[in-house]
Amino acid sequence: MTDLAALLEVGGPVAALGGGAAYARARHPGVYWSTVGLPVSTARLLGSYSSVMEACGLTVAPSRLRVLAVKATTRREVRPVPPRRGIIRPTTTGLRLRLRLAPGQEPADVAASAERLRHAWGVHAVYVTPVKPGVIDLRLVGFDVLRKVRMPRKLPAGLLKVPVALREDATAFVRDYRTVPHGLTLGATLSGKSMYLRHLITGLARQPVALVGIDCKRGVELAPFAARLSALATDPEQAAALLPVLIEEMEDRYDLIKARQGIAPDTPDEEITSDIWGLPEHERPVPVVLFVDEVAELFLVATKKDEQRRDEMVTQLIRLAQLGRAAGIYLEICGQRFGAELGKGATMLRAQLTGRVCHRVNDEASAKMALGDIAPEAVAAACAIAPEQPGLAVIGDASGGWSRVRTPYLSLAEAAETCSASAHLVPHLPALQPFRPAVPVRPIKSPTPVVRPQPTTG
Numbered sequence: 001m002t003d004l005a006a007l008l009e010v011g012g013p014v015a016a017l018g019g020g021a022a023y024a025r026a027r028h029p030g031v032y033w034s035t036v037g038l039p040v041s042t043a044r045l046l047g048s049y050s051s052v053m054e055a056c057g058l059t060v061a062p063s064r065l066r067v068l069a070v071k072a073t074t075r076r077e078v079r080p081v082p083p084r085r086g087i088i089r090p091t092t093t094g095l096r097l098r099l100r101l102a103p104g105q106e107p108a109d110v111a112a113s114a115e116r117l118r119h120a121w122g123v124h125a126v127y128v129t130p131v132k133p134g135v136i137d138l139r140l141v142g143f144d145v146l147r148k149v150r151m152p153r154k155l156p157a158g159l160l161k162v163p164v165a166l167r168e169d170a171t172a173f174v175r176d177y178r179t180v181p182h183g184l185t186l187g188a189t190l191s192g193k194s195m196y197l198r199h200l201i202t203g204l205a206r207q208p209v210a211l212v213g214i215d216c217k218r219g220v221e222l223a224p225f226a227a228r229l230s231a232l233a234t235d236p237e238q239a240a241a242l243l244p245v246l247i248e249e250m251e252d253r254y255d256l257i258k259a260r261q262g263i264a265p266d267t268p269d270e271e272i273t274s275d276i277w278g279l280p281e282h283e284r285p286v287p288v289v290l291f292v293d294e295v296a297e298l299f300l301v302a303t304k305k306d307e308q309r310r311d312e313m314v315t316q317l318i319r320l321a322q323l324g325r326a327a328g329i330y331l332e333i334c335g336q337r338f339g340a341e342l343g344k345g346a347t348m349l350r351a352q353l354t355g356r357v358c359h360r361v362n363d364e365a366s367a368k369m370a371l372g373d374i375a376p377e378a379v380a381a382a383c384a385i386a387p388e389q390p391g392l393a394v395i396g397d398a399s400g401g402w403s404r405v406r407t408p409y410l411s412l413a414e415a416a417e418t419c420s421a422s423a424h425l426v427p428h429l430p431a432l433q434p435f436r437p438a439v440p441v442r443p444i445k446s447p448t449p450v451v452r453p454q455p456t457t458g
């Protein structure tokens with residue numbers, strides 16, 4: 001059967017609905033929708049599964065045993081065999097089903113046919129996720145989930161894990177500092193970088209983590225979260241004073257780990273550790289996440305003296321990126337661009353930032369700075385982001401994987417409120433005390449007057 005034939009076959013129920021999309025939507029609440037208006041329902045998928053798989057070239061020839069068994073028991077024609085299908089599970093965005101691949105097939109075969117499957121079942125997108133050898137998850141998404149972001153109800157949780165955005169396959173993108181310790185977020189102005197940072201900060205604010213900020217835009221981005229910050233530097237001079245303190249904190253933590261390692265020759269293996277996570281809980285220092293907003297402002301130089309200070313700061317950030325993970329110190333760096341023009345050592349620092357998030361950028365060169373060493377397709381996807389969809393970004397990691405994501409909307413007031421409410425969670429770190437930002441006193445809302453002033457009549 002050809003692709004067209006498969007399309008016509010599955011197109012049948014749509015024609016039968018007669019009254020168009022609105023009619024069908026009202027009468028078939030269990031039906032999930034694509035942006036083109038074609039429904040995908042469990043029944044439709046069940047009815048067309050074998051023929052669509054065959055049309056998409058995802059079947060294999062039946063085994064000799066199967067041919068003999070079919071011929072012996074029925075008069076049916078012996079058909080090619082599609083991947084064995086598991087239970088079809090409805091989700092809030094479409095359907096999910098597990099497939100056991102037929103011998104000789106690999107996940108890439110199904111992924112290569114994803115576009116054909118998408119058209120055959122009339123859905124917005126089809127995603128393939130390998131589960132284990134020979135088994136894949138097929139996720140049919142009925143509409144563009146990034147248009148109006150709604151995070152899944154069940155989100156992964158844990159220390160240093162923040163579900164920060166929605167992927168286009170309707171799963172959550174989780175920023176996990178323990179697996180990807182340092183990250184770089186790039187984007188043109190108004191592309192949604194601050195929104196991304198806002199989600200990270202509010203997510204971490206509720207956890208036992210020290211949050212440190214460097215915001216050389218005079219603190220406009222990070223000052224609203226002052227109540228939950230352990231330290232804030234709002235200009236390059238303050239940052240130049242703060243970074244050596246963080247380096248010292250890191251070195252103290254290394255000393256602590258070393259002291260633990262060298263206790264005695266008969267120390268059990270499980271007590272020997274090479275990072276803070278192996279230390280007993282009561283001895284373990286609190287993790288620190290350093291946010292640097294608008295990195296170019298931090299590295300801006302006007303004089304020869306500034307240049308020396310900038311070089312020192314780049315070196316300190318490189319050291320934190322190289323050694324920070326074991327000491328529980330993580331970096332989240334944000335900017336419009338991050339290239340060699342930022343000065344000596346900038347590209348070396350960029351290479352240490354494994355997690356990459358690229359919002360809308362003004363030129364291909366900027367997208368390449370974030371995603372060029374990940375995948376050329378990711379660069380193209382980032383260049384295609386339209387200004388009408390702020391918050392949309394392409395994320396990538398060093399493994400070469402990438403995906404389109406979008407943050408949900410979170411107002412600054414809500415984010416600031418979360419930080420104020422979790423101010424009691426600011427950990428005790430004496431070294432950072434001098435950098436603790438002043439928390440602005442918030443105006444008390446005046447109660448509504450009980451007696452309304454009456455206009456005086458002459």
Ligand SMILES: Nc1ncnc2c1ncn2[C@@H]1O[C@H](COP(=O)(O)OP(=O)(O)OP(=O)(O)O)[C@@H](O)[C@H]1O
Nearest residue numbers: 187188189190191192193194195390391407408409
């Ligand atoms: N995911 C989103 N959904 C809806 N609106 C968003 C989203 N992300 C950002 N916006 C809106 O887009 C605008 C720009 O966002 P944001 O301030 O985060 O951009 P930015 O990249 O930090 O810009 P700048 O560098 O100029 O500060 C804001 O009005 C914000 O409310």
